[in-house]
Amino acid sequence: MAYPRLWPLLAVWAALLALLGLTVGASLVLTGTPSLVASLGIATAKAALIAWVYMRLRREGGLLRIMALGAAFWLLILLGYLALDYLTR
Amino acid sequence: MADVAPGRQRDTTLMGMYLFLASEIMLFGGLFAVALALRLLHPQEVVAASRRLHYGIGAANTVVLLTSSLAVALAVAAAEMGKVKGTAAGLLAAAGLGLGFLALKAVEYGMEIREQLLPAFTPAEAFESPSAHLFMDLYLVATTLHVVHVTVGVGLLAGLAWRVHRRSLTLPRSAMGVEVVGLYWHLVDVIWVFLYPVLYLVR
Numbered sequence: 001m002a003y004p005r006l007w008p009l010l011a012v013w014a015a016l017l018a019l020l021g022l023t024v025g026a027s028l029v030l031t032g033t034p035s036l037v038a039s040l041g042i043a044t045a046k047a048a049l050i051a052w053v054y055m056r057l058r059r060e061g062g063l064l065r066i067m068a069l070g071a072a073f074w075l076l077i078l079l080g081y082l083a084l085d086y087l088t089r
Numbered sequence: 090m091a092d093v094a095p096g097r098q099r100d101t102t103l104m105g106m107y108l109f110l111a112s113e114i115m116l117f118g119g120l121f122a123v124a125l126a127l128r129l130l131h132p133q134e135v136v137a138a139s140r141r142l143h144y145g146i147g148a149a150n151t152v153v154l155l156t157s158s159l160a161v162a163l164a165v166a167a168a169e170m171g172k173v174k175g176t177a178a179g180l181l182a183a184a185g186l187g188l189g190f191l192a193l194k195a196v197e198y199g200m201e202i203r204e205q206l207l208p209a210f211t212p213a214e215a216f217e218s219p220s221a222h223l224f225m226d227l228y229l230v231a232t233t234l235h236v237v238h239v240t241v242g243v244g245l246l247a248g249l250a251w252r253v254h255r256r257s258l259t260l261p262r263s264a265m266g267v268e269v270v271g272l273y274w275h276l277v278d279v280i281w282v283f284l285y286p287v288l289y290l291v292r
Contacts, residue, residue: 005166013159020151024144027290031136036128039286047279054162055275056268064103071111075118082122086129 012053019046099265106269110276113238117280120231124287127224134220139291141206142228146197147289150190151281157186158278161246161271168264173253176260176267180250183274187243194236228288235284238277245270 019042026038052058057065128135164179201207205215208226216222249270252258258266 006163009159009162009166012162013155016155016158017152020148020155023286023290024148027144027286027292031292032132035290035292039290040283043283043286046282050158050275050279050282054158055272056165060103061100063100064107067104067107067111071107071114074111075114075121078115078118078122079125082125083129086126 008053012049016046016049019049102265102269103272106272110272113276113280117231117234117284120227120234121283121287123227124231127220127227128291131218131220131223134218135224136291137217138221138224139289141204142289143197143200144289146193147285150193150197151285153186153190153193154278154281157183157190158275160186161274165264165268165271168253168260168267171261173256173260177250177254180246180253180267184243184246184250187239187246187274190239191236191243194232231284231288235277235280238280242270242274242277246274 023039023042026042027035030038051068055068057068160179160183164176164183167175167179198207202210205211206225208222208229213222216225249258249267253260253267260267
């Protein structure tokens, strides 16, 4: 009974380590914008795995999921308007 | 009604915790905004400065934090099953890994001080460029703020492990306490997951 609940946690850990390897590998071959996109994309994937499985958003209701997404959304507003300023000078 | 109340209490607790975590995200968000502005304004200098950081140590510390998150997730699962030993062991392992992170970080800071990379220990003239100095200022502020969060987390995890071990926190009734501290620890991990590429892997 206990073990089926634990193996997703271990699988996510393995996936997180694989993604870490991938991001370090990508940093050795990519430069410039592709490097930025790859490193942030992989970081987002890792964060999503942690939020979905370790922080257990997959088991929670809509309210908490919206709350978590809201935090990311506010951050994107901050970073988005900042980038808009610097990119259009 | 009696069945509804605990569920509602749980929702309220988690909602409050998520609101706190959102404020933490905005606190670090300001630093990520600085990183973005620096990268847009001085791309070459930021790449040169980032290349001088020890990305291997950063990667090792990422492994340490990811593993500590696994330990916390296992502890939360054990807490819900009412397993006292498993919960205490998971929390203690996570706290130990947190200490390992801090030790590695201290070694890394020491190396950076010797290499004249760390602001506050290095004269301004020693930096390759004013932009490199700015980037290292960001590195120092962001990583020390993260270190403060790891230190608080280690204290929380160790304290919780002690209370679970002493049965002053009864499981599974008080599993919520383990879950809330776990959420904090996972967020500290997520912040590092972003800090690592943004600081160490700019190419």
